[in-house]
Amino acid sequence: MSNFKRYDDRTHAARDLADAIANTLREAIAERGGASLVVCGGSSPIELFEYLSQAELDWSQVVVVPSDERWVPADDAQSNERMLRDTLLTGRAADAMFVSLYRPTDTPAEAVSDVEGALLDIPTPFDVVLLGMGSDGHTASLFPDDPNIERALASKARVIPADVGPPARMSLGPAYLRAARRIDILVFGDDKKRVHDEAVQPGPLAALPVRSVLNTTDPIPTVHWAE
Numbered sequence: 001m002s003n004f005k006r007y008d009d010r011t012h013a014a015r016d017l018a019d020a021i022a023n024t025l026r027e028a029i030a031e032r033g034g035a036s037l038v039v040c041g042g043s044s045p046i047e048l049f050e051y052l053s054q055a056e057l058d059w060s061q062v063v064v065v066p067s068d069e070r071w072v073p074a075d076d077a078q079s080n081e082r083m084l085r086d087t088l089l090t091g092r093a094a095d096a097m098f099v100s101l102y103r104p105t106d107t108p109a110e111a112v113s114d115v116e117g118a119l120l121d122i123p124t125p126f127d128v129v130l131l132g133m134g135s136d137g138h139t140a141s142l143f144p145d146d147p148n149i150e151r152a153l154a155s156k157a158r159v160i161p162a163d164v165g166p167p168a169r170m171s172l173g174p175a176y177l178r179a180a181r182r183i184d185i186l187v188f189g190d191d192k193k194r195v196h197d198e199a200v201q202p203g204p205l206a207a208l209p210v211r212s213v214l215n216t217t218d219p220i221p222t223v224h225w226a227e
């Protein structure tokens with residue numbers, strides 16, 4: 001069960017969704033004194049982040065958490081944290097609080113308890129969870145070819161090390177990602193549209209892990225798509 005919004009182009013998708021996210025953050029700050037925003041990595045959301053970073057809201061009351069991280073230092077070109085600091089956590093949004101998922105350990109598994117501890121103070125449900133999707137049906141760093149994907153998708157853990165790559169990954173767990181007031185999934189291109197159309201059909205979660213968030217009902221996610 002999910003809503004599907006089709007846009008004329010990627011810029012319209014980025015700007016419309018950024019405006020909707022900004023409004024949700026403003027409402028959360030007004031109602032609860034703060035807001036939480038989970039954001040995916042990858043390339044699809046970059047234009048959205050650059051536009052959202054200029055939104056007029058009290059960013060000092062917003063906490064931003066990556067949905068997942070590549071297990072590389074924050075100055076590495078593959079780092080989601082680096083991408084977020086370059087595109088979202090700049091301009092007005094530079095005032096936001098950011099919770100890094102990366103720790104300087106050899107493996108993500110060694111950092112699970114420390115990262116879990118850093119997330120404990122963030123109230124759930126998150127106000128906004130923005131995810132992407134790979135053409136293999138992964139979301140966050142929940143990959144179909146991860147040898148532990150079945151266990152990961154059944155997990156209630158906040159963070160899950162993903163023994164994929166290199167680089168290895170750290171992902172927020174599916175149950176934690178679903179603990180949201182709104183879930184938006186930003187998907188571009190015909191290939192991913194075909195994967196989406198398959199993923200909304202019943203089938204094994206492990207084959208298309210995006211199903212673990214796409215087919216939740218509380219909240220009902222919205223998929224935002226442009227060619």
Ligand SMILES: O=C(O)[C@H](O)[C@@H](O)[C@H](O)[C@H](O)COP(=O)(O)O
Pocket residue numbers: 040041042043044045067068069070080131132133134138139140141
């Ligand atoms: O760390 C990451 O890469 C993301 O969190 C990942 O889940 C991303 O959303 C998809 O891989 C789509 O990436 P693109 O937008 O680059 O296609």
